Amino acid sequence: MTIWSVLVFILGIVVGGGLVHLGQRHISGTKLKETEQLASKILEEARKEAQVQKKEYLLQAQDEIFRRKKEQEQDYRDREHELKKQESRLLEKEERLEHKLEKISQKESEIVYLEKSLIQRERDFAVQEERLAELTETQQKRLQEISGLTVEEAKKRLMEEIESQARHESAKTIRQIESETRETADRKAKEILATAIQRYAGDFVAEQTVSSVALPSDDMKGRIIGREGRNIRALEAATGVDLIIDDTPETVILSAYSPLRREIAKQSLERLISDGRIHPARIEDIVKKVEQEMDVKLREWGEQATFDVGVHGIHPEIIRLLGQLRYRTSFSQNVLQHSLEVAFVCGIMAAELNLDVKKAKRAGLLHDIGKAVDHEVEGPHATIGADLAKKYGEGKDIVHAIAAHHEEVPPKSILAVLVQAADSLSGARPGARKELLENYVKRLEDLEGMATDMEGVSKAFAIQAGRELRVVVESDMVDDDKTFLLCTDLTKKIEQNLTYPGQIRVTVIRERRAVGYAK
Secondary structure (H helix, E strand, O other): OOHHHHHHHHHHHHHHHHHHHHHHHHOOHHHHHHHHHHHHHHHHHHHHHHHHHHHHHHHHHHHHHHHHHHHHHHHHHHHHHHHHHHHHHHHHHHHHHHHHHHHHHHHHHHHHHHHHHHHHHHHHHHHHHHHHHHHHHHHHHHHHHHHOOOHHHHHHHHHHHHHHHHHHHHHHHHHHHHHHHHHHHHHHHHHHHHHHHHOOOHHHHHHOOEEEEEOOOOHHHHHHHOHHHHHHHHHHHHHOOEEEOOOOOOEEEEEOOOHHHHHHHHHHHHHHHHHOOOOHHHHHHHHHHHHHHHHHHHHHHHHHHHHHHOOOOOOHHHHHHHHHHHHOEEOOEEHHHHHHHHHHHHHHHHHHOOOOHHHHHHHHHHOOHHHHOOOOOOOOHHHHHHHHHHHOOOOHHHHHHHHHOOOOOOOOOHHHHHHHHHHHHHHHOOOOOOHHHHHHHHHHHHHHHHHHOOOOEEEEEEEOOOOEEEEEEOOOOOOHHHHHHHHHHHHHHHHHHOOOOOOOEEEEEOOOOOOOOOO
């Protein structure tokens, strides 16, 4: 029984007693009976209510006991599951340890076996060494008995024989060296004569490397250089040509491996000198105008070449590429002049064989057209030229002759064989070619190509005979910090992919300009 039940019961008794007492004092006989009945009814109801509350509290207590029991069972199951997991992990570790112990025991047994084998081999080797020493001593004694010589006498006789044989071999070597020296001297003499023939045209060789611009006075040198060298740097950056201003009176030297760049720089500088206004903005305008005019001249020279050979109906783009060959050299030989020679020789041989002379001249003129763009397109110039000819509507026989003139594809027509022969004749004449300059130009082109392939680079110029590379970057794409990173990456790329003497200085230029016009 709970506290509430006791309180209700006591309250019922007090109330009942009070009512009885009052009834006895104030109420008469009938009312007293009613009062007693009411009191007993109240007591009965209090007892019933106490019983109901007692049952409710018992039910609540049983629910709480059941809930806690369930929680304890769940906790027990969780702990039991965790213990099983730990037990399984411990079993796995025990199995792995046992496996490792088995391997270790196997290795130990193998090591023991190997040690025993090595010890036995050492003993066998020691026995064999003793036997060899005995046999060697026995053989030496027998040799001494047979030859009648002591060891020292045998050594002396052997040294004499070796010395005699060495003298004989050295005499043969000397005679061979003398013979090779005569042959080398003869070959060297021929090389000297060939070099002399190649260098006979001194003016032509100078035109392949430098150009000079005459100045009205030495004061003009200072204006060309500009304040803090701004003008000369702008001109070099715009043209890719190295300007050499030295003590030579009234002369500026332009140096660049590309004749086209050198010609553009020469014309630009001459116009700036005659105009008198020399500053970076003016330099850029003049260079752009000269480049546009040069493009017109290239077309004119291409048309003149087709007119000289007597071929017509060539696509205008191929004509422009022909004009561009005027500023392209192959082994120091001008490619446009070489193409004209090949065209004429092809025509002569075709006439002797009663073949189509115009078609032969056409194939000879276009055979090296790929050299106009081989610095921009990957692959052999013969294949590039054949693709260009096919693209711009040349016939299949012309395309094949261009592709086969260096045997990238086997020649399958008489025209292709004629172009091969004419190309060899034009290049084989005395003084026509010199390999060193071609390799040098190829290296400079590769140097510029490595720079222009990198992201953010707008222009790249190899100057100072390839000892310096100047790179102009887009200021919007490359900031100041990335400029230094680009310079470092380009330096590493050159070191890994290019072979060159000495060192190459890499200069990366980033410049932001604001241009306005006052009207």
